[in-house]
Amino acid sequence: xxxxxxxxxxxxxxxxxxxxxxxxxxxxxxxxxxxxxxxxxxxxxxxxxxxxxxxxxxxxxxxxxxxxxxxxxxxxxxxxxxxxxxxxxxxxxxxxxxxxxxxxxxxxxxxxxx
Amino acid sequence: xxxxxxxxxxxxxxxxxxxxxxxxxxxxxxxxxxxxxxxxxxxxxxxxxxxxxxxxxxxxxxxxxxxxxxxxxxxxxxxxxxxxxxxxxxxxxxxxxxxxxxxxxxxxxxxx
Numbered sequence: 001x002x003x004x005x006x007x008x009x010x011x012x013x014x015x016x017x018x019x020x021x022x023x024x025x026x027x028x029x030x031x032x033x034x035x036x037x038x039x040x041x042x043x044x045x046x047x048x049x050x051x052x053x054x055x056x057x058x059x060x061x062x063x064x065x066x067x068x069x070x071x072x073x074x075x076x077x078x079x080x081x082x083x084x085x086x087x088x089x090x091x092x093x094x095x096x097x098x099x100x101x102x103x104x105x106x107x108x109x110x111x112x113x114x
Numbered sequence: 115x116x117x118x119x120x121x122x123x124x125x126x127x128x129x130x131x132x133x134x135x136x137x138x139x140x141x142x143x144x145x146x147x148x149x150x151x152x153x154x155x156x157x158x159x160x161x162x163x164x165x166x167x168x169x170x171x172x173x174x175x176x177x178x179x180x181x182x183x184x185x186x187x188x189x190x191x192x193x194x195x196x197x198x199x200x201x202x203x204x205x206x207x208x209x210x211x212x213x214x215x216x217x218x219x220x221x222x223x224x225x226x
Contacts, residue, residue, distance in 0.1 A: 041219035102144020105157030
């Protein structure tokens with residue numbers, strides 16, 4: 001059973017608010033990821049980290065920022081939320097499998113910006 | 115970079131039928147191919163994976179096949195049940211500092 005947690009599960013906020021989506025894992029994984037999932041299912045990588053003090057932008061341009069001060073914690077922040085940010089956000093961490101990465105996902109945060 | 119194509123985007127079957135989802139990849143250096151299942155309201159969860167040195171792997175009702183020459187791999191679900199209804203993602207990766215690339219997902223609907 002994966003030990004990766006996301007809070008909150010659901011969030012409804014007004015435009016212009018600053019929000020932070022929390023993600024924590026207890027597996028000691030170095031790599032962590034944030035995906036944005038649209039209603040059409042596709043997973044869009046928006047941020048990832050190779051370890052403490054490492055953050056990289058993903059394939060999909062995002063106005064969010066991330067930090068990685070501790071191995072187990074990878075929060076995502078939106079300084080000023082807009083309706084276009086409404087989406088499902090999934091956090092994951094990965095365990096190297098020799099030749100590849102096995103990802104463990106959290107249950108997601110469904111964000112609605114009014 | 116790697117490009118993973120997944121088909122079909124939607125698959126509807128009757129309970130007891132078989133279901134097949136296919137993926138192709140572009141980078142011949144990719145060598146690890148996992149499949150994830152995402153149930154409603156949850157994050158994707160790994161259900162089966164295969165490495166490039168193996169052609170087929172089976173786990174009860176699910177199996178994955180890999181054709182390295184053609185650069186495609188498939189998920190096979192036999193004797194489908196309503197609880198198999200979910201979104202399935204394939205992925206390809208090659209380890210090291212590379213980030214896994216996901217397919218666009220397949221919504222499988224199993225009708226009782």
